[in-house]
Amino acid sequence: MRIPILQKAFAKAPSARAAGQKRALRIGIPRVLNQWSTHRFWTTLFVELGIGRRDIVYSSETSEAQQLKFGKGRGAVDCCYPVKCMIGHYGELLDGLKRPIDILFSPIILTVPSFLCGNVRENMACPRVIAGPESTRAGFQREKDTFAEKGVTYVSPSVSLAEPALAARQLFNAFKGILDGLTPAEMQRAVDRAYGALHEFDSEMRDQSLEVLTSCASGNRPCILALGRPYHMDSGIGHAIENELQAFGYPILWGQYLPLHPEVLDWLYKDLIRAGRIRNPFDISDIWKTSHSANTNELLWAARYGSLMPWITCCIRFSSYECGMDQPTYSPVQAIAESLGTLFFVFQDLDETKPAGSVRIRVETIAYYLERKSPKIMQGKLAAFQDAPPGILLQNVPDTGTASQDPLPEPVQTGSLEIADTTNRQHPGAGS
Amino acid sequence: MNRIVNDTYRAYEPRPFTADQRKDVTLLFGGVTWRAEQLLEGLFKSAGYNAQRLPDVTVEDLFLGRELADVGQCCPTAFTTGNLSSFLKQEAKRIGPQEVAEKYVYVTAGACGSCRFGQYHQSYELALKNLGLEAFRLFLVQQHEIDQSKASDAGLQTDIHLLLSTALGMMAADAIQDLEYQLRPYEVQPGATNKAAQKAVTEIYDAMLGRPKTLPKWRSVGWHLFTRRFTGAMRRARGYFEGIQLDRLRVKPMVKITGEFYLATAEGVQNYNMHSWLESEGAEVQPAPMVVWFDYLMRYGGQKLEQRFGVNKNARRNFAMLKLGQRVFRAKYDQMRKALGGVPRPMPDQDELRKLAAPFFDNMINGGEGDLLIGKAIWAHTRKKAHMVCELSPYACLPNTMSIGAMAAVQGAYPGMLYAPIEVKGDSDVHALSRCQMVLTEAKTRAQDEFQAALAAAGLTLDEARRRASDRPEVNAPFWKVPHRGAAGTAANVVLELGNASL
Structure with missing residues (x-):
């Protein structure tokens, strides 16, 4: 892959x-x-x-x-x-x-x-x-x-x-x-x-993202969605934090380049369209009323995509120091991303300081939660859909019981850089 | 149960506010000057609504706003969110949250696009949620859409009739404010101007109350074009200022206020009471009229359309209509000024501002005030309209901090410009005022030097000038228009007029 x-x-x-x-x-x-x-x-x-x-x-x-x-x-x-x-x-x-x-x-x-x-x-x-x-x-x-x-x-x-x-x-x-x-x-x-x-170029990137998703779906493995502005891909602005997560074996998708293949979008958004919440997969009027800013719009859209896609089990939000565009979106993006149980972590107020030690601890913490929670998150999200994933994603997906009515996994309350629910649990990075 | 439909996030959507609820519901609003708010109250009442201004903003509102919404807000967001929340919180204590949700709705401007001002709703929404008032209804009126008529059963009908009257109300409020700020620093009897202003605004308020409750679209346009209701009220309002005794030979630095719309127009804790503080420090203040910003928005809209000639089908036609609208807008404001003896200053020419700012700031950059602040600062300096420019911008304001950045090159090109950019956080008065005072001290010296130069040019001493002024009583009458004879300060221009000289 x-x-x-x-x-x-x-x-x-x-x-x-x-x-x-x-x-x-x-x-x-x-x-x-x-x-x-x-x-x-x-x-x-x-x-x-x-x-x-x-x-x-x-x-x-x-x-x-x-x-x-x-x-x-x-x-x-x-x-x-x-x-x-x-x-x-x-x-x-x-x-x-x-x-x-x-x-x-x-x-x-x-x-x-x-x-x-x-x-x-x-x-x-x-x-x-x-x-x-x-x-x-x-x-x-x-x-x-x-x-x-x-x-x-x-x-x-x-x-x-x-x-x-x-x-x-x-x-x-x-x-x-x-x-x-x-x-x-x-x-x-x-x-x-x-x-x-x-x-x-955009199409190529989306195709590569689809490859990642297909691979994850085939192996029933989780991946991570990076939610940020385009410049967070700059290693001096986003500090390449996503690469550190990737080193743990979790593929990274960027919100800007998520697959837009019709079969995938139909599957993800069909229920919302039928319920009259949205007109089409690109409609964000139900989650973001003042859709003036292109990058903000895409960020909100990607957060919903990540919340629905079963193999995206974690969203990582990047936000730079004093970003006024991000400020009003902190709460809705988190609420959108977490709504079906997806893990959500924020790296906020990023600036010239790269606190390598604390980033490492956070990355390890995220990896720990991913390892622990991902199977249940994937199962829960798949169960929320009425039908099986489309063929374009479903190559060798094991039977996860899409008709199952298992309750959602217990949501992990993860605010900005704060990891709750860690009491008495050992995880990599603790104490380091 | 479908979890994708039922469990996923949805943005706040206010419950319907229907026409039959109007009699039991009170519209809350705020965020502009007390004059404009009083006139808006009259406007809403004339349209058949119960309307109530929010209480004056306090620093506690700022703290509450910060507490209830996401971190990192600009201070106008925190002030307005906190102001609304504080009122609702108290009312909820008094009558209960359910009753508050039924009894009140909040109406505010949805704004200029992608800056945070355009996303205020998110802060309000979060604050309501954190107060346990999700059922409360708030509505946005888009500032760039002139007709937002709703279905006939909608409770809040922001149609063209309401919006055109709003525009006239803003003009009246601006004209009175400008007159007031030209008189107050020179009044012999302290408080006389404020008293007159209160009565004047009440006069316009009464006129607003008596406007037709509703009119069809084109009849409404015609009515607003030709009605003398407001100019007549302005003429009556003029009477309240007559008789105020002035001494225009007091030497005062002229300070022009510019900045972000909310902070530049506010006259309270939002900007550390900057206007009254400057006056108390001996300055004459030129307030920032709301109409200049609306004029700018029309200019910017015209620029956008001009670029699209030959690209968009109706660009030329829309451009012509917008230009016509802008001319009418300016003409209506001039009517208001004329009713006050022509003393309130005219709006600056937008094309001139655009040309002045062009070497330093691309005029297609939008959001907030765009190139307006740069154009106004250069205009005030080069045309000798003010000794000093005080720019009030919210700390972390998206568009304004950028024009302040571009001002670095302006100051390089105009080293003599006295420019005080004040980033307002809302709770750091001493820092902001002391920064302003440093520049004001220099402005005072300039005003004195200019006055001495005016006396020399006029061949007069101060005593002679006073004698001549007493021989010409109109010089100290409220509705004498001080001629611009090449000085920025009022006293210097008066001396030049008395000596028939210019600088």
Whole structure:
């Protein structure tokens, strides 16, 4: 079974060569925020616009060293940790590359493409994430224009990525004076291909997630669902906690890339649709009324998916320091995830501090509960369905008695970083 | 029993509030200035509702809000959640939770999208749950939808008639507030302005009470366009301010308040009583009118549509309609100002603000006030509208902290700007006020220097200026419009006017 490591899949350029004009420019892109869910779009866009694949440079993943070396003294605002980290990425692209860049490209992504489009009110990005490029560049222009000093053109267009027709226009306007001979048609073609590449990447990821689920279903083994924002895949933001859990043998699925195969969705959501709770599997109006934010919408949607899918026996929630978007969702996400007995743990207020020891203890604690509780959780969740899992999941699933009316396993009350129900129990990590 | 249907989480859904329950149910509301709240009360009553303002917000409300909802809220969420919860808690003690759930409903604005303000309902929901008041009903009115008519049997009918009257009520409240803040720092008899303002708002309240209870959609639009009910009431309200004795030669720094909508407009503990504190420290305050934000929202809506010309089918038509609506909106506000002698300041031109902010902040960035705060700060500084800008933003506010960040580059470009960004937590008065005072001290010096420069330009001494002012009694009359002669301060502009000079 292949287990996707998302950091490795970041922004691989398409192998096909662009047909249009070649352009000898080097573009630096900060590896931050919603780049983590849209990187394929940008890489493909620039390749299609004739930029050499090796001339599209992303800053490295967030790290303390990066922030200290390249971001020190540049901060203009006290805000959430992931946005604050942008200064280190800008600094690295300006000062830390052997071959300097010509353009620092940091798009203001107003809306995010989402598979929930059409079923939610809007697909906006977080206000801080949107404005991050503006407050970050202020730190590089406060005393003098560092971009001009380095001979770097700063390009930061606002782009409505959830509206393809508009995005092409916005990007053409941003680059028309910068890329020689650029035409609207050329930009439109590049944007179309970029969306295609993004879609293809997302589909690949979902297929891999399906493989994981199928494998779990076949072996009646549990897996873990990571609930977070796209940038929690950055090891400097999410501290790669999910990888530590994976080391215990539990495959990790990310909420952003859950399988959307119709057979799976039909099975999971059929009862809710029949009961009139939702119109279709992508409808979240019964659990989240003000569905304006794309990433929040997907988070809530994924929490429900995780609560229903029998082999997802545990949801791990990641939230960064001072995340205002997450704040109103803490209680509903937990309530959704736990509703059919799924374990729920939170790593909250993540920032530059990586308390390796306590993370290890928590990870071991989670692994302990997974080992102890998973069989009953899987059984209980399977029993909640009226019919057997679909063939796409059901390859060698043992008879778990889907018609059984066994009571749900006793819910484990697990609040934010607090593990209840541990009295007099030995588990790995205790006392370490 | 189907556990997937029955045992899984569902978001709060208020029980229906039906038209036949109106007579027994009281609408609770709050969150704006006392003037606007009083006018809203009149509006709701005129529409056939029992309506009651929530009590003034207290610091205890902040603590209760923090206790009842998820951690990490911005302070407006905590204040408003706590304010509602505190009232309901007391009422539940008095009449019992069941009776509270039957007797009251809460109505509030659902807001600008993805910032927490747009997700307030979640905090309210959690607070109600934690208070054991899940059965209580709360309703959101979307601020960007002008017509939200419901079925005829709906208890709360937020139709165009109600919303257009709300807009006029906000305009009246803003105009009175602006007049009040221009007079109070110069009043010879302390308290005279406040007394007049109370009477003025009551006059508009009475006018609101007498508006038609209901009208069909287009008749309602026509009525709101042409009615003289409110401007007539404003003219009568003007009478209460006549006769207030002023001394406009008191030198005071002009402080413009900007910031996040709730904190910038509040006049209470929510922002450490910043307005009255600044006045007590000797400043003249330019409050943040609510109408400027609505004007901005229309400008932003226009920008969005402009981008979509040729992409979305009806973008041009909708753009034209929005622009027309914005012109009417501004014209109606100007009517209100005119009824008060033109003394309340006009709204700044949104296109000008947009251009000023453009080098520092992308004007398509939305949420909260977008580029508005940056545009207003530069406008106040470069057009000499104020000596100092005090920006009130909630600690951890999603959009506002970002525009404060972008202000770093603005301050680099305009090093002479006096800018005091105050992040309000709600319970750290000393820290916030002392930060503000540091900048205010500098603003006071600027105001004095500017006044001396004005005297020199006018060729007058202070005594001569006073003599001339007594020869022209209109200079100290409440409805004399102080001409802008190149100074930010009122006293300096008065001296320049008396000496027929400018800076």
